[in-house]
Amino acid sequence: xxxxxxxxxxxxxxxxxxxxxxxxxxxxxxxxxxxxxxxxxxxxxxxxxxxxxxxxxxxxxxxxxxxxxxxxxxxxxxxxxxxxxxxxxxxxxxxxxxxxxxxxxxxxxxxxxxxxxxxxxxxxxxxxxxxxxxxxxxxxxxxxxxxxxxxxxxxxxxxxxxxxxxxxxxxxxxxxxxxxxxxxxxxxxxxxxxxxxxxxxxxxxxxxxxxxxxxxxxxxxxxxxxxxxxxxxxxxxxxxxxxxxxxxxxxxx
Numbered sequence: 092x093x094x095x096x097x098x099x100x101x102x103x104x105x106x107x108x109x110x111x112x113x114x115x116x117x118x119x120x121x122x123x124x125x126x127x128x129x130x131x132x133x134x135x136x137x138x139x140x141x142x143x144x145x146x147x148x149x150x151x152x153x154x155x156x157x158x159x160x161x162x163x164x165x166x167x168x169x170x171x172x173x174x175x176x177x178x179x180x181x182x183x184x185x186x187x188x189x190x191x192x193x194x195x196x197x198x199x200x201x202x203x204x205x206x207x208x209x210x211x212x213x214x215x216x217x218x219x220x221x222x223x224x225x226x227x228x229x230x231x232x233x234x235x236x237x238x239x240x241x242x243x244x245x246x247x248x249x250x251x252x253x254x255x256x257x258x259x260x261x262x263x264x265x266x267x268x269x270x271x272x273x274x275x276x277x278x279x280x281x282x283x284x285x286x287x288x289x290x291x292x293x294x295x296x297x298x299x300x301x302x303x304x305x306x307x308x309x310x311x312x313x314x315x316x317x318x319x320x321x322x323x324x325x326x327x328x329x330x331x332x333x334x335x336x337x338x339x340x341x342x343x344x
Contacts, residue, residue: 107295111155111180114296117276117283120333122157125227127331127338128258129161132223135254135342136166145169147221149248151209151241152229154180156187158258159202162225163195169222171195173204174212181206210237213244220248224255228336231260231303231310235318238310242322249343255324260303261337262311272335273304315339 115121136146146169150159153173162171173188175181181204188202195202205212209229224245230238245255262269277297284293302308312329319327324341331338 107292107299110292111183112157113289113292117279117296118336120336122161124258124331124333124336124338125157125161126164128158128225128227128256129165131330131338131340132162132225132254132256133165135256135340136169136222146223148172149221149224150174151213151224151226151245152176153184153204154227154229156184158225158227159184159188163198163200163202166198166200168199170201170203173202174207174209175204176206176208178206210241210244213241213248216248218247219250219253222250222253224249224253226255226257226259228259230257231308234308235314238314239318239321242318242324246323246343251343253343255319255341255343256338257315257341258336258338260310260335261315261329261332261339262304262309262335264312273300276300276335312337 132148136148146166148162148166148169148171150162150171150173153159153175156173159171159173173184175184184204188204230241233241242255249255263272277300280293280296284290284296303310315329316327319339319341323344325344327339327341329337330340
């Protein structure tokens with residue numbers, strides 16, 4: 092299902108998207124973060140026993156399917172809906188998720204995917220449509236105003252006491268610590284992608300991080316807390332951190 096795309100900037104339409112999972116070589120903690128996103132989301136879900144209601148989980152910016160597969164491994168009796176703008180990513184998503192769909196169905200979990208701008212997709216859903224919304228490494232790609240608008244919509248589509256879990260590139264508020272983490276990750280790129288055929292990929296990620304570090308885009312711990320509280324969330328907590336990357340859990344009021 093395809094809708095008009097208006098928000099993301101096509102950063103993953105070419106090499107960074109087509110070879111996205113090569114990133115794991117320079118970020119070995121990435122699968123652990125994906126699992127943490129899924130685990131915290133599923134642990135917060137209401138029990139389906141005796142309700143006759145399937146639990147609805149939305150994976151915003153589902154990418155190649157790593158978060159969806161982690162959700163499917165932890166959840167039971169529910170529907171996972173993945174949405175992403177980039178067809179480059181969704182083609183990989185479909186290939187990856189096909190491998191895990193059989194075991195997911197055995198646990199009573201159905202998986203669906205849509206190509207769409209995520210803000211436009213959220214606006215199509217009624218209030219209280221989802222028990223959990225998750226996002227993995229998406230919001231930092233967007234301008235601050237758009238992040239706030241997306242979080243407002245996430246709060247609207249969540250059920251009361253629903254949970255939002257975001258794993259993302261989140262800068263510590265202490266600037267020296269942020270700069271330390273930044274240099275560690277950039278060094279990891281240059282040490283990992285040394286083959287000539289990886290040069291464009293390495294440069295692409297370094298440029299990506301440089302853009303993300305601009306003051307008007309940098310996604311900080313302070314913004315995480317203030318924007319989620321402004322969108323109607325409570326108990327906002329950073330529950331895990333690995334260098335530049337962190338997992339945030341928040342509950343709808």
